[in-house]
Amino acid sequence: MLQNIRIMDFIAGSAGGAFGVMVGYPFDTVKVNIQTQNIYRGIWHCVQSTYKNEGVCGFYKGMTMPVIAVSLSFSVAFGTYRNVLQYLCKLRHGTPEARPATCDIFLSGLTGGVTQVLLVSPADMVKVRLQCQRVAFSKLTREAPKPKYHGPIHCLRTIVCEEGALGLYKGAQALALRDGPFFATFLTSYHIICEQLTPPGLTEPEWKVVLLAGGLSGMCGWCVGTPMDLIKARLQMDWIGQRRYRGFLHCITDSVRSEGPGVFFKGLILNCTRAVPVNMAVFSSYEIVMRLLKQKY
Secondary structure, three states: OOHHHHHHHHHHHHHHHHHHHHHHHHHHHHHHHHHHOOOOHHHHHHHHHHHHHOHHHHHHHHHHHHHHHHHHHHHHHHHHHHHHHHHHHHHHOOOOOOOOOOHHHHHHHHHHHOOOEEEEEEHHHHHHHHHHOOOOOOOOHHHOOOOOOHHHHHHHHHHHHHOHHHHHHOHHHHHHHHHHHHHHHHHHHHHHHHHHOOOOOOOOOOOHHHHHHHHHHHHHHHHHHHHHHHHHHHHOOOOOOOOOOOOOHHHHHHHHHHEEEEHHHHHHHHHHHHHHHHHHHHHHHHHHHHHHHHHHH
């Protein structure tokens, strides 16, 4: 049964991740544009400009690859989380079925978040490049500037040709520092909220608890992850003309010197707003798939 649960986590995590991307992608597009470009006066101005210039499709640029990649990365993150958690429970309590301590959940989530970076970094790079590419809403004419990237695969190939294979991992250090603490906080918060709100005698949380815990845990995760999310996005977009940043630490110091410490929380409101529907979708999908698989096996 334990082996089945480990496999189930990979499957359920994949479903939850894919559904979460589809729900939250428009928010993510606006957030990335605000973090990397200084042409917008605020969230609403970015939304209006994107819709005016590119239409509804402008909010979904580059979504194909993230859906596939996040589906795989969430599968890895949740699967790693479950395996590490059971290992820690066995190490600490003598059996993998023991009730995990909060620190065990945190460490397992941290491990899962960092592990999936190898998969998600190239797709995240492509996503950011396509999201920040200006494309006219009307059909391209001879006079209109043609986009640099014609789609996810073309973007991937162009980055490799121009910047080398390691170009796909620009910002990977910041991504690991974002996703490790994010998943650790995210999964720990979810576990605590579900545990506190589930009545004694019930082994699984009710659906209203799953939705509430999913939304709140997502907000908690992004409060921790937003600073590194901004640094990651800036390193990934540091490709037009002369390079601005010499590396990870220079990006941090230059951003603070230019815009003050508050720069690290650019996009926090959007991240937290997006976190509610996205993580409701992630955990409801995850729980549905897990329960269906448990009934079958």
